């Protein structure tokens with residue numbers, strides 16, 4: 481693969497981990513270079529520095545004074561589904577509250593879809609996300625809810641990771657107690673921790689649970705998470721979306737990489753997450769992938785979901801002020817957040833959650849990488865995966881200053897231009 485020099489950059493957000501202030505949850509000045517350039521060699525960043533000192537390369541791209549950021553790391557999505565829930569959304573806008581039960585509607589439609597159709601739908605959804613600057617994406621099973629259907633979704637996600645479309649896969653068999661187990665939630669948990677986990681675990685790196693009223697109790701969630709950990713999977717939790725479900729305490733107690741939603745939070749919940757911030761990550765078996773079972777529990781906020789469900793916005797400002805690690809993700813799914821637009825999430829985090837642009841960009845890049853326990857993405861230091869976006873703007877603040885405008889000029893993933 482040829483090397484490429486990208487030059488004439490007004491702001492280059494390297495977010496270099498080596499230049500990070502451990503007490504800082506936004507980018508520091510040293511992590512944003514002015515009048516900069518960088519070189520991509522193969523799949524990696526090979527050089528960054530002042531444009532005046534740029535080395536030669538096989539090809540040259542003139543950014544014409546635009547800003548360059550790492551590609552977004554979207555650490556929470558549910559892309560493997562079929563069916564439509566727009567009527568449910570419309571009813572919600574007319575005053576109906578969100579409830580977990582809608583998951584069954586998508587589950588019925590997803591079970592009936594062919595393998596080819598599901599694969600095509602997921603590929604289209606990833607492409608739509610990439611067009612808006614997302615270059616690393618996690619997705620979950622959870623609309624199958626039988627051994628066979630959950631395995632089918634996991635195998636599909638694994639294949640798309642091997643083909644270089646997706647990056648991370650999560651088992652979410654504990655998304656909802658499906659209709660056929662309506663009177664036997666414990667029986668369904670037995671299935672999840674037994675044959676379902678055994679069938680799915682070889683194909684995924686993570687397990688998640690929807691710990692919430694109408695889904696799984698803290699005790700059931702704990703069973704699922706402990707069994708998943710026994711199988712070698714890293715842990716994630718959906719928690720405190722509808723109420724103070726206990727998911728935060730569980731995630732912290734079990735060392736989950738992330739607890740997501742976090743809308744209904746007490747000061748103790750916030751402190752508990754902040755208390756994990758100093759836990760060091762550890763190298764994993766593969767370059768760029770850290771050990772799944774070591775590190776802080778990241779609070780992942782989902783601004784688009786909060787708007788789409790008219791939930792109180794997650795307290796991202798208070799979490800950062802307390803010292804917790806925060807990630808921003810899309811939660812793209814048909815029920816609560818049918819968008820993968822990370823620029824929209826970043827703009828909302830600035831405009832509504834009161835983050836600075838540096839905090840929001842960091843949360844949507846390095847924050848997502850930490851939530852996925854990865855060191856290769858979410859920054860543009862030398863050696864990082866060449867995942868980046870050129871904005872149609874001279875500065876990142878335009879993402880919030882001009883919300884909803886088409887500000888993605890070009891996107892590279894693994895050193896290859898994808899948009």
Ligand SMILES: N=CN[C@@H](CCC(=O)O)C(=O)O
Pocket residue numbers: 558580582583586690718721785811813814815816817
């Ligand atoms: N909360 C649980 N799961 C999804 C929504 C699933 C659905 O309603 O289909 C979420 O993250 O919001």
Ligand SMILES: [Zn+2]
Pocket residue numbers: 556557558718811813
């Ligand atoms: Zn979700």
